[in-house]
Amino acid sequence: MNWISDRGVDRLRNAAAWPELDARYLITGVAGRGGMATVYVARDQKLDRDVAVKVVDFADHKGSRVARLIREAHILARLDHPGIVPVHDAGVLPDGRSFYVMKLVRGRRLDEVLAGEAPRAFRLDLFTRVLDAVAFAHAHGVVHRDLKPENIMAGAFGEVFVMDWGVAQDGADAEPAIVGTPGFMSPEQAGAREVDARADIFALGAVLALVAGREPSPALAAIAAKAQHPEPQARYQTVEQLAAELSRFRNQQRVSAYRESAAEQLLRIYRRYELPILLLMAYVVMRLVLLVWAGV
Amino acid sequence: MSFPATRLSVVERTRSLDEETRRVAWATIIEAYWKPAYKYLRLKWSLGPDEAADLTQEFFTTKLENDVVERYDPARARFRTYLRLCLDGFASNARKAERRLKRGGDVTIVSLDFQTAEGEMARHEGSVDADVDEMFYQEWVRALLERSVADLKQFADASARPIMFEVFARYDLADEGGVRPTYADLARDLGLTAATVTNHLAAMRRQFRQIILTRLRDLTSSEDEFEMEAARLLGGRR
Numbered sequence: 001m002n003w004i005s006d007r008g009v010d011r012l013r014n015a016a017a018w019p020e021l022d023a024r025y026l027i028t029g030v031a032g033r034g035g036m037a038t039v040y041v042a043r044d045q046k047l048d049r050d051v052a053v054k055v056v057d058f059a060d061h062k063g064s065r066v067a068r069l070i071r072e073a074h075i076l077a078r079l080d081h082p083g084i085v086p087v088h089d090a091g092v093l094p095d096g097r098s099f100y101v102m103k104l105v106r107g108r109r110l111d112e113v114l115a116g117e118a119p120r121a122f123r124l125d126l127f128t129r130v131l132d133a134v135a136f137a138h139a140h141g142v143v144h145r146d147l148k149p150e151n152i153m154a155g156a157f158g159e160v161f162v163m164d165w166g167v168a169q170d171g172a173d174a175e176p177a178i179v180g181t182p183g184f185m186s187p188e189q190a191g192a193r194e195v196d197a198r199a200d201i202f203a204l205g206a207v208l209a210l211v212a213g214r215e216p217s218p219a220l221a222a223i224a225a226k227a228q229h230p231e232p233q234a235r236y237q238t239v240e241q242l243a244a245e246l247s248r249f250r251n252q253q254r255v256s257a258y259r260e261s262a263a264e265q266l267l268r269i270y271r272r273y274e275l276p277i278l279l280l281m282a283y284v285v286m287r288l289v290l291l292v293w294a295g296v
Numbered sequence: 297m298s299f300p301a302t303r304l305s306v307v308e309r310t311r312s313l314d315e316e317t318r319r320v321a322w323a324t325i326i327e328a329y330w331k332p333a334y335k336y337l338r339l340k341w342s343l344g345p346d347e348a349a350d351l352t353q354e355f356f357t358t359k360l361e362n363d364v365v366e367r368y369d370p371a372r373a374r375f376r377t378y379l380r381l382c383l384d385g386f387a388s389n390a391r392k393a394e395r396r397l398k399r400g401g402d403v404t405i406v407s408l409d410f411q412t413a414e415g416e417m418a419r420h421e422g423s424v425d426a427d428v429d430e431m432f433y434q435e436w437v438r439a440l441l442e443r444s445v446a447d448l449k450q451f452a453d454a455s456a457r458p459i460m461f462e463v464f465a466r467y468d469l470a471d472e473g474g475v476r477p478t479y480a481d482l483a484r485d486l487g488l489t490a491a492t493v494t495n496h497l498a499a500m501r502r503q504f505r506q507i508i509l510t511r512l513r514d515l516t517s518s519e520d521e522f523e524m525e526a527a528r529l530l531g532g533r534r
Binding site: 003015033037038056057058061095 | 416469508526530
């Protein structure tokens with residue numbers, strides 16, 4: 001046997017990992033690799049469209065990896081929302097690995113968007129759409145447990161998809177475990193304690209801190225900090241509350257997370273009513289000019 | 297893949313009462329690890345080719361059999377990690393003693409092709425600056441794949457279907473500089489239909505995966521170690 005180069009090694013590893021899918025799906029490349037699964041790009045020859053196929057890397061003898069991917073597919077199938085990637089098909093390969101077929105999302109990951117020069121208003125628009133999707137999941141009893149910019153895709157037209165629901169907690173099937181990503185993981189997750197929707201709110205706070213950028217306004221920083229409070233009961237209790245607070249911030253209204261000074265309050269009120277204030281001032285100035293002119 | 301509960305790992309088989317079983321087990325370990333060990337000594341310990349070859353010889357013919365495998369506890373580390381740490385200790389002691397082994401002493405020389413290994417090092421891509429631990433893993437994977445490809449060829453020949461291996465070789469073992477052929481190219485060159493090429497390739501990849509997992513099962517000492525290695529080899533971020 002001849003020596004195999006590094007590239008050859010990679011090629012052979014890919015060959016061994018190649019999923020033997022139904023003839024309907026023709027694999028054309030690898031979209032990404034995760035902790036326990038690989039996402040392939042494939043051509044759905046029946047419907048003549050590109051799709052993404054997530055395949056578990058290895059079928060362990062207990063079947064937990066296989067079951068987890070199938071479970072993820074079922075969760076996705078239940079969460080029919082524009083911000084959650086739709087699943088089209090699922091199954092088990094001849095070698096025992098599970099897979100599911102989903103919409104191929106084209107775009108950039110949120111961490112890539114945030115690394116660029118996108119204006120803050122645009123970044124906050126994306127974040128608001130993330131909140132919509134997560135709130136929808138929570139309403140269906142699903143807690144994502146691994147929200148982070150790398151698991152959020154932003155499409156070319158501002159659409160957003162929350163991805164990778166592999167460690168999601170689905171209603172009653174709570175199994176306390178250390179899942180998540182350091183930096184985005186709530187203290188209760190890190191401590192393998194029971195978690196609820198507020199664990200996702202913690203992660204959303206960490207994402208918001210990144211969305212806010214390097215020099216965030218104090219109010220926005222306070223919203224992110226409140227969402228990331230170590231005690232779950234001190235955070236926003238629902239994603240809707242966080243969304244409402246963010247909406248108040250964007251509308252130049254007072255936010256509950258931040259106690260502003262009198263000067264900041266005046267500045268905020270001015271910004272909120274800038275046009276009417278300017279019109280009023282113009283009117284007053286004009287009247288004064290008229291009065292002075294009439295007096296002369 | 298099924299998981300035969302009664303199958304002993306190669307490490308366990310080195311303790312067998314049957315001499316032939318022990319001999320094959322030692323040969324399997326040496327085959328899987330000697331080249332990664334030699335390259336590791338050359339790169340991490342900056343040993344010259346002769347010194348690295350001597351230490352590799354001694355490690356695999358004397359040290360390994362006498363101490364290393366005997367003291368291995370699967371509960372504490374995976375075998376590859378353990379072996380690398382033992383190699384570090386061995387090289388460190390050798391350096392302290394300023395001892396340079398001479399070929400042909402009381403060491404049993406096994407047939408290890410150091411010249412080829414040395415030639416391969418010259419073709420490594422960025423290996424000198426690479427993480428040596430990662431390099432040890434990469435070399436271990438390379439050795440595993442080389443043996444698995446040889447097994448696959450043997451399987452195809454034994455099944456009187458060498459054409460199946462030919463399809464695999466041309467597509468998945470294609471020359472580095474060359475462009476990977478399309479299924480249609482392969483079909484034309486080998487006088488097959490494109491559907492046959494697809495089927496042959498799928499069958500060979502399936503068998504290749506099976507061979508790799510069997511070898512991996514052999515080289516690991518517990519179910520957990522096997523599954524971690526398999527998940528890393530066949531998936532994971534690269």
